[in-house]
Amino acid sequence: MSGRRILTITRRVMKQVLRDHRTVALLIVAPILVLSLGALLFRTDPVAIPLGIVNEDQGMSLPVVGSIDLGQRILDELIESDRLEVIELVLGEVDERLLDGSAQGVLILPEDFTADFLQDQQAELDLRLEGSNPTRSMTITAQVTQAAMESLASLAGTGFGMPGASQADDGEGSLPLSVEVTYFFGGEEFDTMDYVAPVYIAVLAMFLVFLLACVAFLRERSQGTMERLAATPANRAEIVLGYMLGLGLFALIQVSVILFYTVWVLKIHYLGSLALLFLIITLLAFVGVNMGILASAFARNEFQVVQFVPILIIPQILLGGSFWAVSEMPQYLQPFAYAMPIYYANTALRDVMLKGWGLAEIWPNIAVLLGIIGVLYMLSALMMQREVA
């Protein structure tokens, strides 16, 4: 072992890295960017989940106890919750609110709710959940159950209610409360993986072809074939389109593998059309291809390609509605989410997989993805102008 030789190599490596100013800058900027985004998202107070309540409960007047309005008591308890934003609704609005997502669940308290409880000593809650986000569904169910139990406990002094009961959700046994949950989308069989699966699919579909396209196009320049190609009658638009289609074919193969594995091996639930899922993932893969071609114009070597990951890919995962719903992000971060191509794919994939929506409902997201592909394609062709007259 020669310490001198080792130091010589160390010095040479340091010189090389230091002379690549962008690498040095990214070594500092990239972790700060990713950590800042993570901190902003993780430290954000959870946004209250909108819960609709249709309270038609008429209550009941009893000779000694006086008036009892169990529905109002539950409503008051729910309003106290900082996890929920209670919206009072009428019955006719329920489906519309669940469909557009402005209510993530609706609790329906019929007019004889109190009367029935007093008669049967058993309260049955009708809770309708939007259902596409299992985490939200669980939160709503837990909060509603807790509010109902608190309300029943408050009746203890009246000789009604079961103050000792801590929770109930199936109406079995001695518990005075049962929650009948119905799902507008999805169902009980949908778990968190079903909710996260569209994100996995989207990230994989875009990320891998992005790297493939970026490196392939970079090699075209570094091995000199781009210069040769530019000296043929082919114009920039043709070259980029040829690349897009060539790499797109591999993207399609990858998309097929991802879908097959997700649906048939991992048994991820999906309600909508498989063909539509294929279309969305394919479009996102084409976004990845074009993003890769465009990014390659800014890279001089493979090392610089890798540097694009924390700059272009990780923010997409953090801000694109993958794990944090955009509506739950801080207000000032939300515009960035809408600038992320993956957001539109995530939304469309979830709408198809979890809500069973079709093209008629998700076409705006498809249109945006197509638009992004068009813009990236034009920018890629324009960026080639920098190198080729």
Place this chain on the structure above:
Amino acid sequence: MTDFVMETRELRKHFRLIRAVDGINFSVQAGEIYGLIGPNGSGKTTLIRLIIGLLRPTSGSIQLLGETMPNKAVLSQVGYMTQASALYEELTVRENIAFFADMCGRRDATWMEEVIALVDLQDRVRSPVRTLSGGLRQRTSLACALAHRPRVLLLDEPTVGVDPQLRSTFWSYFRELAGRGVTLLVSSHVMDEAERCDRLGFMRKGKFLAEGTVEEIRSVRGTSTLEEAFLQLAAMETEGGAH
């Protein structure tokens, strides 16, 4: 319409303060081998890239096959061999040649076989380029430039890094092509290659120090070799610059 296959007028290309090409006038006739001779950094590659349309001139004009460059349409009749071999490593020799023929929209199976025979690559057509030696790569690169039966060939230092035997073989190819009416513009910094050209331009610092046939340049300078003529011209240019 000009009678020349290639012609430049007061051609200039400046990169900020660097005058890579500085007022070049020259013309090449059909079937002629024209040599761009000069040391590294004299502007030969920039001049070739201007002619083929990969760079836009700062000023001046270029006519190639009767069209003002840059003009993509003309390129289907022009072959270009870059200084580096510039081939697709994963593709075979034949696949590389066929690719560039297709890109120019002029794939002709008979001609392709002729080109492969011309550069003596019959035994290696199925070999991936990554398995080839430097000399074989250069031959493949030349074959790619010829793949679409071009009327004009622009060859940027085609013999750099090539052994003397292969260099001699390359010049035999060039002469044969010229005999078939192909016009060649060949850059080189090797003086013995200059002797093989029909006409040549001595380049230094983006300018032509002399232009004409080998005999013309030698007799004007009164030297026995081109190398002496070039050194004399370079020295005069340096003195002129110093004054």
